[in-house]
Amino acid sequence: MKQKLRPVRMAELVADSLRRQIFEGKHVEGLPKEEELRERFGVAKSSMREALLILETEGLITVRRGNVGGSIVHLPTIDSAAYSLALSMSAIATTLGDVADALLALEPMCAVLCSRREDRAEELVPELDRLNKEYEDSIEEGVEAIKISREFHETVVEGCGNPAFSIVTSALARVWSAHEVDWAMEATLSGTFPSLEDRQRALEWHMEVAEGIKAGDAAVSEKVAAHLREAQSHTLANRRNHRVDVAQLRRRVTSGP
Numbered sequence: 001m002k003q004k005l006r007p008v009r010m011a012e013l014v015a016d017s018l019r020r021q022i023f024e025g026k027h028v029e030g031l032p033k034e035e036e037l038r039e040r041f042g043v044a045k046s047s048m049r050e051a052l053l054i055l056e057t058e059g060l061i062t063v064r065r066g067n068v069g070g071s072i073v074h075l076p077t078i079d080s081a082a083y084s085l086a087l088s089m090s091a092i093a094t095t096l097g098d099v100a101d102a103l104l105a106l107e108p109m110c111a112v113l114c115s116r117r118e119d120r121a122e123e124l125v126p127e128l129d130r131l132n133k134e135y136e137d138s139i140e141e142g143v144e145a146i147k148i149s150r151e152f153h154e155t156v157v158e159g160c161g162n163p164a165f166s167i168v169t170s171a172l173a174r175v176w177s178a179h180e181v182d183w184a185m186e187a188t189l190s191g192t193f194p195s196l197e198d199r200q201r202a203l204e205w206h207m208e209v210a211e212g213i214k215a216g217d218a219a220v221s222e223k224v225a226a227h228l229r230e231a232q233s234h235t236l237a238n239r240r241n242h243r244v245d246v247a248q249l250r251r252r253v254t255s256g257p
């Protein structure tokens, strides 16, 4: 069947051009006022407005109304990718068990990629060691320890060295983290939080993973998988069929770095 091609509108061309400029770092201070942009592009008011609306809908800018004018630029982050992912997951009834299984498949591969990075001794291992030290220092404080523990996992995932693999897995890991921290708070309140021994065991795993990455040992993959299975079992105990809840992500996005 013959498909009709939709003509590209002027607004889309302007939005494409502005988006490119944003990613090239040309608008770190924000976009100029609408009139100025209109003159620059030589387009009608309605096309300029629509172009800005496209970028606003994509979350790349916030148009400042009133006298101030111009737009604030927001570069996409892992948190924003995680939010979009969680939104789509919520729409297709994804469960925490699904997220856990997907991470179980992907995170060990990330650790192997980390262990192959030639610059890992400078770029990655010091950060993993620092997080393990912080975890050790906060091991008595349950929820704080969980947050640092999640940071360790996210560092492994983000540090794999392949941006495509990293962004997909990192976003997935953040979706999991948001629910795990929520679980940790609830478990602390109900007194069912994993014991100090459980946390010490997790720290040992993290140290072994950091050592495996440092040594360039591909067997780090099995270490990560075994640890994940154990760690996930706490969170999943009575939540495997819980749906991904995008509100958990919003809390994380709005609660600071």
Ligand SMILES: [Zn+2]
Residues within 6 Å of the ligand: 149, 153, 202, 205, 206, 227, 231
């Ligand atoms: Zn862990």
